[in-house]
Amino acid sequence: MTAGAATHIYPFVPGGAADGTKLISGAVVLSDLTGKPCFGLKGGGSAAWLAAQGVPLPAVNRIGDHRGMRVLRLGNEDILFLAENAGETLAQIKAAWLTAVAPKGYSSWREEGWAWMRLSGPRLVEAMSGLCALDLRPQKFGVDDIAQTRVGHIEAVAFRSPTGFDILFDITASAYFARAVAAVAGHQHRGHP
Amino acid sequence: MKLLTCPMNGPRNIDEFQSFGPVRARPDPNGTADREWSRHLFRAENRKGIVVEWWRHVPSNYFFLAERDLVSNEIIRTFDASQLRERA
Numbered sequence: 714m715t716a717g718a719a720t721h722i723y724p725f726v727p728g729g730a731a732d733g734t735k736l737i738s739g740a741v742v743l744s745d746l747t748g749k750p751c752f753g754l755k756g757g758g759s760a761a762w763l764a765a766q767g768v769p770l771p772a773v774n775r776i777g778d779h780r781g782m783r784v785l786r787l788g789n790e791d792i793l794f795l796a797e798n799a800g801e802t803l804a805q806i807k808a809a810w811l812t813a814v815a816p817k818g819y820s821s822w823r824e825e826g827w828a829w830m831r832l833s834g835p836r837l838v839e840a841m842s843g844l845c846a847l848d849l850r851p852q853k854f855g856v857d858d859i860a861q862t863r864v865g866h867i868e869a870v871a872f873r874s875p876t877g878f879d880i881l882f883d884i885t886a887s888a889y890f891a892r893a894v895a896a897v898a899g900h901q902h903r904g905h906p
Numbered sequence: 907m908k909l910l911t912c913p914m915n916g917p918r919n920i921d922e923f924q925s926f927g928p929v930r931a932r933p934d935p936n937g938t939a940d941r942e943w944s945r946h947l948f949r950a951e952n953r954k955g956i957v958v959e960w961w962r963h964v965p966s967n968y969f970f971l972a973e974r975d976l977v978s979n980e981i982i983r984t985f986d987a988s989q990l991r992e993r994a
Binding site: 773774787788846847860861862863868869870 | 907914915918919921922963964965966967968
């Protein structure tokens with residue numbers, strides 16, 4: 714830990730707000746990636762500053778790649794980096810941004826404000842159809858597509874991961890989301906459509 | 907399910923949207939009497955016809971415009987706010 718840096722207590726870790734809430738496993742698996750490196754910029758100047766750093770930006774609601782990071786374009790001036798396996802690259806971008814002069818957008822506080830959860834498992838497709846009203850079949854929703862929509866009745870950003878779907882949402886809804894996924898999976902397990 | 911087509915996100919359940927009312931000219935703060943300000947703030951038009959309204963797609967926090975028929979409640983089209991500025 715860097716000297717002086719605060720320790721993050723994410724919801725599902727001991728002492729977190731959702732400590733004790735079970736993450737479902739089996740036919741549907743819910744994993745918590747909230748503590749993985751991520752960083753977001755928002756507001757005027759964000760896109761131009763990132764482009765000046767050599768970061769290729771995808772179209773809105775599409776996902777790009779930059780040195781192992783996933784670059785999610787959520788709006789013209791709303792860009793999110795997910796660095797599940799590229800924490801060093803993300804740290805470099807973040808350090809450059811912190812010392813840069815404006816205009817450079819502002820931090821959208823994604824690393825602390827959003828939960829990042831992954832849905833996978835053999836009954837994933839059925840679970841997603843119960844959680845989200847969008848048509849997420851592969852022919853309609855590709856690997857580089859982003860859906861900003863509702864998942865489990867809360868506002869969320871959904872996209873494909875190698876093993877299923879990743880969902881980003883307000884971190885304060887973490888326990889609720891885990892229970893909603895468990896309820897949908899349990900409902901389907903009991904033979905309901 | 908009633909659908910509304912967001913210019914940025916595509917067709918979505920109307921439940922994902924929030925209405926922000928008709929586009930209206932903003933009174934000149936230096937030349938508007940209290941009576942006109944009061945009318946602007948607290949009175950709503952109640953007419954038939956086509957209205958251009960502000961809408962927000964909540965999950966993406968994207969504000970856009972929609973033309974709606976006030977009699978049939980049909981959404982005629984939706985478009986990005988930049989098109990309104992181009993038209994002005």
